[in-house]
Amino acid sequence: xxxxxxxxxxxxxxxxxxxxxxxxxxxxxxxxxxxxxxxxxxxxxxxxxxxxxxxxxxxxxxxxxxxxxxxxxxxxxxxxxxxxxxxxxxxxxxxxxxxxxxxxxxxxxxxxxxxxxxxxxxxxxxxxxxxxxxxxxxxxxxxxxxxxxxxxxxxxxxxxxxxxxxxxxx
Amino acid sequence: xxxxxxxxxxxxxxxxxxxxxxxxxxxxxxxxxxxxxxxxxxxxxxxxxxxxxxxxxxxxxxxxxxxxxxxxxxxxxxxxxxxxxxxxxxxxxxxxxxxxxxxxxxxxxxxxxxxxxxx
Numbered sequence: 001x002x003x004x005x006x007x008x009x010x011x012x013x014x015x016x017x018x019x020x021x022x023x024x025x026x027x028x029x030x031x032x033x034x035x036x037x038x039x040x041x042x043x044x045x046x047x048x049x050x051x052x053x054x055x056x057x058x059x060x061x062x063x064x065x066x067x068x069x070x071x072x073x074x075x076x077x078x079x080x081x082x083x084x085x086x087x088x089x090x091x092x093x094x095x096x097x098x099x100x101x102x103x104x105x106x107x108x109x110x111x112x113x114x115x116x117x118x119x120x121x122x123x124x125x126x127x128x129x130x131x132x133x134x135x136x137x138x139x140x141x142x143x144x145x146x147x148x149x150x151x152x153x154x155x156x157x158x159x160x161x162x163x164x165x166x167x168x169x170x
Numbered sequence: 171x172x173x174x175x176x177x178x179x180x181x182x183x184x185x186x187x188x189x190x191x192x193x194x195x196x197x198x199x200x201x202x203x204x205x206x207x208x209x210x211x212x213x214x215x216x217x218x219x220x221x222x223x224x225x226x227x228x229x230x231x232x233x234x235x236x237x238x239x240x241x242x243x244x245x246x247x248x249x250x251x252x253x254x255x256x257x258x259x260x261x262x263x264x265x266x267x268x269x270x271x272x273x274x275x276x277x278x279x280x281x282x283x284x285x286x287x288x289x
Contacts (some may be wrong), residue, residue, distance in 0.1 A: 014195040019188050037202035110180045129181035161172040
């Protein structure tokens with residue numbers, strides 16, 4: 001695949017990639033964009049090559065997942081986690097209008113519930129429900145067997161439904 | 171407990187909210203390229219600073235070495251005589267500069283003997 005075609009494919013998958021990068025970065029938008037920048041450079045410089053063994057998006061999601069994990073390790077090594085804790089006190093955004101409050105609350109409860117799941121469960125649910133991948137494709141992205149992915153999917157879905165149900169009852 | 175369709179609906183809401191604030195591909199790619207050129211600068215910068223420091227050290231060392239080495243200026247200073255040196259030569263100064271000998275007169279040095287005069 002030449003560079004022009006690669007750019008076209010990346011551009012097409014861009015919106016999806018941001019969502020997946022956010023999922024891989026604990027929903028931190030800035031970190032997600034930084035990871036995505038690294039991924040784009042890695043792909044366009046030819047340091048990660050698409051070998052057409054899976055769909056382009058599945059392969060790209062795998063690259064994003066590995067890059068995010070690598071960035072997390074680097075951040076941990078450099079002690080940036082502590083700095084981030086100190087810098088996370090951002091000014092609060094102005095209150096949204098009433099119509100938005102309920103949707104915002106639902107999104108917040110979903111994010112909160114996802115954060116309470118095991119990492120593998122969270123990943124497989126994100127890939128299946130958010131990105132509309134099949135469980136088989138999710139397994140390829142996560143680098144696990146299909147059987148393992150199915151187990152994480154079933155357990156994660158049940159746990160998430162319980163958590164969201166509990167949140168609704170409160 | 172929540173059913174699967176409700177879960178899908180929740181995820182769809184989350185995805186739509188995320189996409190509202192998603193930067194364009196051009197923006198992300200542009201920032202990536204800017205970051206790469208900045209990193210390249212950072213990578214080259216220590217080399218440039220190191221080379222400049224090495225050149226400065228060599229220049230200082232050469233200047234220092236030159237200031238202490240015998241050069242063309244040094245003999246001129248050594249051979250230089252002050253124009254007023256002649257005033258230090260007083261009459262009879264050769265008497266003070268020579269070792270006196272027993273049985274000889276200082277006058278011998280001042281007045282030539284007949285044998286010396288005969289020549």
